[in-house]
Amino acid sequence: MPELPEVETTLRGVTPWLKGAKIAAIAVRQPSLRWPVTPGIEHQVAGQTIVDLSRRAKYLCIHLQRGSMLIHLGMSGSLRIVSAGDEWRKHDHIELQLTSGRSLRYHDPRRFGSWLWSEQAHWQLQNLGPEPLTEYFDGEHLYALSRGRKVAVKPFVMTNAIVVGVGNIYASEALFMTGIRPDRSAGRIALARYQQLATNIKSVLTRAIEQGGTTLRDFVNSSGAPGYFQQQLLVYGRAGQNCLVCHTTLREQRLGQRSSVYCIECQR
């Protein structure tokens, strides 16, 4: 669920229900997440109006009249709109209750996500690289920051200080699309290839967001259907299967504790 396109899809799905709404209360059943849910958050947000919502990296931000709530979905988190009185499912940890009778429910089996409130800027948003879908991210940026770096290119582009929002799936896909082996040293890739890589990162993220529309309704309706983009993955999750371009058996290796699938013929 929680790739940048999923977070963006979630944002678009819940915004119409939340923007301008007034918070009646927040119920925290399980405060033990990646970081403890901000102590006293109940008293801080109750009665406030939601001014706006936004996304930065994979964080979702709910802006209040005073302060903001910063939500991360971790590896297994999701948000959905429920009606008052809807039964709680296992791993539903937090409910943001609105005066409208609707609520935003936070669900996260592995509890790697977070839900924080702060009156000040959140430190988690410090030192983040550019958004991949803006003009501030391009091949020149990757090229400049990679000079002298020996780290493999895949963990390099997955580093939030370099560029945000490129997770294991889309890093794998973009590297395949560009024909770059995931274990190639980041500092030994030419500018032209980084320009192609940046273009492909934008392309794959954009396409995934476009198809998030299907997932969007799932979130709102809480039907739990799987993501639609999954059907178009070229290498991620396909180790041992044939490359869709040259039919060579796709290989898998671990880089930075992440499985990386690639084609030894198409990627150099």
Add this chain to the structure above:
DNA sequence: ACACTAACCTGCAAGC
């Protein structure tokens, strides 16, 4: 500054 590892936690699938 950089490269790399362990850790957080639950669920699920594969292997024995």
Add this chain to the structure above:
DNA sequence: TGCTTGCAGGTTAGTG
């Protein structure tokens, strides 16, 4: 069937 092992969309903290 039941137990063990390893892996999963992320990020930080700690080690050299």
